Amino acid sequence: MRRLIFATLLVLCGSFTAHAQTLQGILQTHVDEVAKPSRRGVAIVLDDLVASGLPQATPFLEQWAERNVWQRDDGLFFIVTDEGETLTLKDVDTGAALSGAKEAFSQVRPNGGVRRAIGTALVQFQLSDPEISRRQAAVDSIARRGTAEQLAPLRASIAGETDPDLRARKEQLVNFLAARFSDDAAERIAAIKGLSGDISVETRAVLNQILTIKDGVATQEPAGNIAALRDPTQDPEAAYAELVAAKLAPPRQTASEIRAVLEANIDAGRVGGVPLAQLNTIPAREQAYAALAAADLAPELITEAYRNSAIDAHVFYTLYDEDDATVTAAAEAALAEVEARVGRATFVDLTLDALSLASIFFLAAIGLAITFGVMKVINMAHGEFIMMGAYTGFVVQQFIPNYTVSILVALPLAFVVTFGAGVLMERLVIRHLYHRPLETLLATFGISIALQQLAKNIFGTQARPLTSPDWLAGAWVLNDVVQISYIRIAIFVLAFIFLGLILFILKRTRLGLEVRAVTQNPGMASSMGINPDRINMMTFGLGSGIAGIAGVAIGLYAKVTSEMGADYIVQSFMTVVVGGVGNVWGTLAGATLIGFGQKGIEWLNPSNTLAAQTYMILLVILFIQFRPRGIVALKGRAAGDD
Known part of the structure; x- marks a missing residue:
């Protein structure tokens, strides 16, 4: 049984x-x-x-x-x-x-x-779900709204996490949650110290949440984790308003309230012993009101002396929401270190942006530097050669859908097209206007307008896409502060390739030797058997061809329209003038100076890029007053010595 x-x-x-x-x-x-x-x-x-x-x-x-x-x-x-x-x-x-x-x-x-x-509990299940998409969703949910209850299950899920990226993300979130919610103060401080090397926005948000504060006022210094004692004498009116809001002082009477009390206490033509005829000034009204208050006929008048006395009798403080002073001290030290790292990273990011902008200016201006330096021709149509190169890249992509191949084809083709256009322009117009700079300026300005209109007639007024290959998509991201797009890196590399190529042509080839000879002394070069007319034609074509290649590069990240050349003609001339007319190293120096200068101004005034460009023009004008020949000045015809 x-x-x-x-x-x-x-x-x-x-x-x-x-x-x-x-x-x-x-x-x-x-x-x-x-x-x-x-x-x-x-x-x-x-x-x-x-x-x-x-x-x-x-x-x-x-x-x-x-x-x-x-x-x-x-x-x-x-x-x-x-x-x-x-x-x-x-x-x-x-x-x-x-x-x-x-x-x-x-x-x-x-x-x-x-x-x-239910959502919080669901996250705990999803953290160890076999499907990585569910685990990722749970981690994202914790990142958006982390709570103390999620710390233990998140920490427990790390050991079984098979994806290395998701595991690293979980470890980071555990550090965030431990810094905010752990019951062990030592663990919180260790987690906070671990955050000092991370400059992400999330890290700064976590530290700022630990350091949240609230203002308060009391009759004596309160117990708790005080962040600071405030000086109320900096703004007495605001300080007294804080006392009133805390119900520690009566509100100040308004002029209408004082007047209503006086009107209610008129007796035989007087108020508080003051004749009505004398109540036309503020001191007289306050005197009458004070008399009524002394007779218990009105509340006490809140004068400036009363306000100051009430302020002096209270303590104005800022209190941390976090009670543990050791935790807030660790958070303050960590945040200071993070902000210092952010400052250094911002400087690096600004430097990369400035180098990128300088490389764009160099590509846009190097062709102009060659033509302007050798021929003394102010070519206002230089920007339109940049535009022609960009449109050449667009046309090539209509026939070659592979973007990598199309760019490789477009670069030399843009050089050929704009080289031919430059030679044609020099033969038909420029050669008849040598030594007549005003007529040259007007003629090339007219040609630029004509080329813009021709582009509108062919391609329309809408911006055309010049699509970059997939391997140029995205950006090189070092951290939350420092990043630069791959297209700009490619332009930077292209600028250095062209720097080397142009230096090779000018220093190591016969054409370069003849160009330098004509630049420095055209008369002597002619007597040595060099044909200056041919050199001028080839130089103008070379400068125009380089502008075409620059157009392809610029079109990969900027809009391709008929007016795009106008966006770069001013910077190109500034680059050439600041760097030194007709000098490759001078053009590089000028592009670097203008690129860094413009980015520096944009950093000081980040909301207005146009203002930065305007200020940069003014600085360039000031610069050439002191150094009219530019950073790297040449002797000879390019420097105006002939």
């Missing part, structure tokens, strides 16, 4: 254990809390679900939060997949499909607070 009873008990216990380890069993244990959930009662249900580790708990929580859980008359819960006169249901444990009459079920409707609690 004893054995039979013992065996029966074992069966019953086993049956109960098996029932409790099903999701439905857990729900039936807390049937009232599930059917009519409240913010406090649902916590018990969620704790049991989390502790169970059942895989079916995750989809149930998702459906519960979406109000897709219904209860049958017998108390069992189901997930509704389709609602109509007949409900399409799914078993919470097995997922088996079934149906039932709608009147036999009631919908479970958790409120907003309960749904947020």
Whole structure:
């Protein structure tokens, strides 16, 4: 008999254990809390679900939060997949499909607070979900709204994380949550110190949340973690208003309130002993009001002396929301280190931006430097050669869909097209206007307008895309502060390639030798058998061709329109003039100076790029007053010595 009873008990216990380890069993244990959930009662249900580790708990929580859980008359819960006169249901444990009459079920409707609690529990399940997308979603949810309850499950999920990037992200978030919510002060301080090497926006947000403060005022210095004691004498009116808001002082009477009290206490042509005829000044009204207050006929007048006395009798302070002073001290030190690192990173980022802008200016101006330096021609159509190069790249991409190949084809083709256009322009117009700078300026300005209109007639007024290859998409990101697009890096590299190529042509080839000879002394070069007319033609074509290649490079990140050349002609002339006319190194120096100068001004006034360009022009004008020949001045015709 004893054995039979013992065996029966074992069966019953086993049956109960098996029932409790099903999701439905857990729900039936807390049937009232599930059917009519409240913010406090649902916590018990969620704790049991989390502790169970059942895989079916995750989809149930998702459906519960979406109000897709219904209860049958017998108390069992189901997930509704389709609602109509007949409900399409799914078993919470097995997922088996079934149906039932709608009147036999009631919908479970958790409120907003309960749904947020369910969402927090759901995140804990998702942190160890087999699908990486669910784990990533859970981590993203914690990053958006981290709470103290998420620290333990997040930390526990790290050991089983197989994805290295997601594991690193979890470790970072654990550090964030530990710094804010850990119960161990030593752990919080260690986590905060660990944040001092991270300059991300999230890190700064975490440290600032630890260092949140609130202003207060009291009759004596309060207990707690005081951030600072404030000096109320800096703004007495604001300080007294703070006293009034804290109900520590009566509000000051307004002029209308004083007048109403005086009018209510007129007696035999006097108020407070002051004749009505004398109440035309503020001191007289205050004197009468003070007399009424002394006779208990009005509240005490809040004078400046009263205000100052009330301010002196109170302590104005700023209090940390965090009670532990060691934690806030560690956070302040970490934030100071982070801000210092951010400052250094900002300087690096600004330097990279300035180098990128300088390389663009160099590419845009080097062709102009060659033509202007050798020929003394003020070519106002130089920007249109840049535009022609960009449109050449666009046309090539219409025939070659592979963007890498199309760019490789467009670069030499743009040189050929703009080289030919430059030679044609020099032969038809420029050669007849040598030594007549004003006529040359007007003629090239007219040509620039004509080329713009021609581009509008062919390509329209809408901006055309010049698409970069996929390997140039995105940016090189070092951290949250320092980053530069791959296109700008490519332009920077291209600028250095052209610097080397032009130096090779000018220093190592016969054409370069003849160009330098004509630049320094055209008369002597002619007597040595060099044809200055031919050199001028080739030089103008070379400068125009380089402008075309610059157009392809610039078009990869800027808009390609008929007016795009006008955006660079002013900077090109500034670069040439500042650097030194006709000198490659001078052009590089000028582009660097203008690029860094413009980015520096933009940093001081980041909301207005046009203003930065304007200030840069003014600085260039000031610069050439002191150094008219530029940074690197040449002797000979290019320097105006002939």
